[in-house]
Amino acid sequence: MxxxxxxxxxxxxxxxxxxxxxxxxxxxxxxxxxxxxxxxxxxxxxQTLTPVVVSDTAESPQSAWFAPGSGTPATEYVVGEEGIALFGGKGASNPYSMIQALPGVQMQSIDAWGLVNQQGGNKGLRVRGETASHGANGTVEGVPLNGPGPGPGYLFLLDAENIASVSLMQGAVPPDRFSLYDAVGQLDTRILWPRAQFGGTVSVGVGQDNYRRLFARVDSGALPGGTAFFLSASTTSADKWRGSGESPERRETFAAGLTRQLGALDVKLLLAHNEMAADNYKGLTYAQSKDESLFDDIDYDPVPTGSSAAARTNWQGYNRQSFKTTAFLAEIGYPLGEDSRLVAKPFYAEEEGSYWYASGNVVRKWMIDHSTYGLTTELQTRAADTALKFGYGFVSMAPPGPPTLWKQYTPTASGGLNFAGWAMLTDVTRRHDLHNLFAVADRDFGPLHVKVGLRYVKDILPSIEYYNTTGVGDVSPGAARDQSSGVIAARSVKSAAIEEWAPYLGLRYALSPHVDIKASIGSNLGTPAFDAFQSAPVAGLSKQQVWDNNELEIADTVDLGARVRFGRGYVEPVLYYTRYDNKGVAIYDPLLKASYIQNVGKARQYGLLLAGGWEVQRGFNLFGSLSWLRSEFTEDLRTAATTYRNTQGKQLPDVPTLTASLGAAWSWGKFTLSPVVHHMGTRYANVEHTQTMSAYTVTNVDLSWRDTTPWGALKATLAVVNLFDVRYIGYNNANETSDGSSFYPGAPRTLMGKLSVDF
Structure with missing residues (x-):
């Protein structure tokens, strides 16, 4: 035989x-x-598996695309795999783009693919008008894979096909929903862990502007001994839609996930790696942003030109970026009894790379070398019909958010660079550490669900030594510090500790089988004013005094909401009010006759959020969101001896009053048509409201076809971004206290096709 x-x-x-x-x-x-x-x-x-069968009918609006979180009194929205594919950037990365249709969310992308990493801390996301101003915000499986910083962080680390869901918590965040800083909400990405059956996915995407993407994933299925794993990889590139160059020139990822039962121990492991390089897009001035005919033309020069150094810095070759990011996380669960469980999540991540960009008459190289590691632990148990959680998290980061290493070069007529010196040379001598301790209790009292908790945070700011750069050559940072004549004490800071408590109370009451009402109140915490380190010294005030006066931003929030279910649909309104203390702002001190950054700003937010979904009939679903937002300072800011900024009661820069999204999914046979309309209201580029960005409405359409073959489930998609070719300004770099100085047009009408097979 x-x-x-x-x-x-x-x-x-x-x-x-x-x-x-x-x-x-x-x-x-x-x-x-x-x-x-x-x-x-x-x-x-x-030869060995039954082909996967894909249903031709659309999912219920309760589970497809996005839906409010049902297990918490807090305001939470969850986007599943279908929603990630529909709402997310067609570059199949960046969790920010995956939540852009949610209530209270404002996400501005510079390209059609959602693949642009904007330099610095503002990555284009606002939640209820608040921006994560010190870098990428969010967690993966509940752990922060990056601290506050200007690099890409985790935003382009994971392929969308490896993500099971993303969820956004707004308003008061429960203490057991861990994040470094949550004043801008808490965004968490959940991994699509190895499947129980052997299989995989292969997809190819092509589009305008030479967009190309190849993705592959294979799942082992359950192996003898209780092990399962997946491997995946992708490569993506595209030309810029305006100007010269590529964005990305390359984006290459690799990921591996493993699950294993070791007796009573439940183990999950994830390793992810991303390498990316891209040419930057150039921002427009405010005057240029008012002329739509310039949107396609203004960008960096395709070749080195110009008779002056300032003109030559406009070459595309001097304005680009490249990064490598690697992350590892583990989740280890162990039962301690019938009602108790201990969960530990160690993690490590690092990113290394640089931005090259024009800075006046010179080209600056911003060097970034960050590492983050830590451990979160949680004890889950029950007592007296009450679910209890006790947790501790430790995160260590280096360096913190502000720049720490800058080199400068003078461009030559031939496209070369002459070293002009170090603009900033530092050494982080003590890492930035954060300790997080919490306790939470959940209990049902008949139709009333109560969740109460308390979070204690100790944020230990780093020690940073600032080196004299006179005579230091074009060498590595370590060699440069060796060449330096020494540390400048007046510009250096020693570690300082900040402590804060954040309480939480959430209530949910079932009025009927179809109506729930809920309320939550609590304190969220935001970043200290890290930018105080890089600002120039102030006579009469040491840098250490400014550093010691750092505080955590505090956002005290109350949310009142309801969820009404009717037949095949739901609607969920939420009213909210937030009071902010300790916002980092630049203020003028009349005693010292100087301006400097300090955590003293006061602001407030209030508004209405609305989410809904309705299966009108079998195969035809509607879904949408609406946000009415007010975000304003509660006092004027004094910025100079005789200058006050008229900020009291004014809507903050870049915050629209009204945003809305409306979508549909219409399925017939093997086809599904999914149009989504996004509306962005008028915004201002400065707090005095003398510079405006017009309202706009953009329509995106997906047409997909599904079938089963002997090789597996086949899906073909034709997507059109900005169907009616609307010209508008999307991203700009304004924040709460600085005016927008760079305005970026949104991408024009762009087509993309994708073919995938699941076997």
Missing amino acids: IQAPTRAAQLQSCLSTYPSVPARRHPAPAVLAVLLVTLCGGALAE
């Missing part, structure tokens, strides 16, 4: 039929390796 070949032998035979691939600079070897395994795995799956 002839024995059937083993799966390993089949795989080896299959691989041998493919020719070797010559090495290139950007072929994403991991992508090719996984793709070959995936293709061969498909052949094996055809």
Whole structure:
């Protein structure tokens, strides 16, 4: 009897039929390796697995796209896999783009793909008018894979196909929903862990502006011994839609996930790596932003030109970025009894790279080398019919949010660079650490659900030494510090500790099987004024005094909401009010006759959020959101000896009063048509409201076709971004206390096609 070949032998035979691939600079070897395994795995799956069947009917609006979180009194919205594919940027990354249709969310993307990493801390996301001003905000599986910083952080680390859901908590955030800083809400990404059955996904995407993307994932299925794993990889590139260059020139990712049962121990592991390089887009001035005919033309020069250094810095080759990001996390669960469980999540992440950009007459290289590690633990138990959670989290980050390493170069006529010196040379001698301790209790009293908790935070700011850069050469930071004549004490700071308590109370009451009302009240915490470090010294006030006066921003919030279910739909309104203390603002001190940054600003927010979904009939769903927002300072700010900014009662820069999204999904046979309309109201680029950004409405459309084949489930999608080619200003770099100086047009009408197979 002839024995059937083993799966390993089949795989080896299959691989041998493919020719070797010559090495290139950007072929994403991991992508090719996984793709070959995936293709061969498909052949094996055809012999051993039943094909996956995809339903032709649309999902219920309660579960598809996005829906309010049902397990908490807090204001939470969850976007599932269908919503990620529909709302998220077509570049299939960036969790910010995946939540852009949610109430209270304002997400501005510079390209059609959602793949632009904007330099600095403002990444284009606002929640209820508040921006995460010190870098990427969010967690993965409940742990922060990056601290506050100007790099890409975790935003482009994970492919959308590896994400099961993203959820956004707004208003008062419960203490067991861990985040470094949550004044801007708490965004969490959940991993699509290894599936129980062997299978995988292969997809190819192409589009205008030479957009190309290849993704592959293979799942092992459950193996003997209780192990399952997945491997995935992708490669993405695209030309800029205006100007010259590529954005991204390359984006290459690799991810591996593993789950394993070790007796009573439940273990999950994730390793993710991303490399990216891109040419930057140039922002427009305010005057240029008012002329739509300039939107396609103004950008960096395609070749070095100009007779002056200032003109030559406008070359695209001097305005670009590149980064590498690697992250590891584990989740280890162990039952301590029938009602008790201990969960520990260690994690580590690092990002390394640089921004090159024009700064007056010179080209600046902003060097970034960040690492973040820590551990969160949680004890879950029950006592007296009450669910209890006790947790502790430790996060260590280096360096903090502000710049710490700047080199400067003078451009030459031939496109070269002459070293002009260090603009900033520092050393972080004590890392930035954060300790988080919390306790939470949940209990039902008949139709009333009560959740109460308390969070204690100790934020230990770093020690940073500022070095004299006179005579220091174009060498590595370590060698530069060795060449320096020494530390400038007046510009250096030693560690300072900040402590704060954040209480929380949430209530949910079931009035009937169809109506719930809920309320939550609590304190959220925001970042200290890290920018105080990089600002120039003030005579009569030491840098250390400014550093010691840092405080955590405090956002005291109350949310009142309801959820009404009717037939095949729901509607959820939320009223909210937030009072902010300790906002970092630049103030004028009349005693010192100087301005400096301090946590003394006071502001407030209030508004109405509305979310809803309705299955009008089988195969036809509607869903949407609406936000009416007010976000304003409660006092004028004095910024100079005789200058007050008229900020009291004025809507903050870049915050619209009204935003709305409306979408539909209409399925017939194997086709689904999904139009989504986004409306952005009028915004101001400065707090005095003398510079405006007009309202706009953009329509995106997806047409998809699904079928089953002997190889698996096949899906083809044609997507049109900005169907009616609306010209508008999307992202600008204004924040609470600085006017917008760079305005970025939104992408014009853009087409993309995608073909994927799930086997």
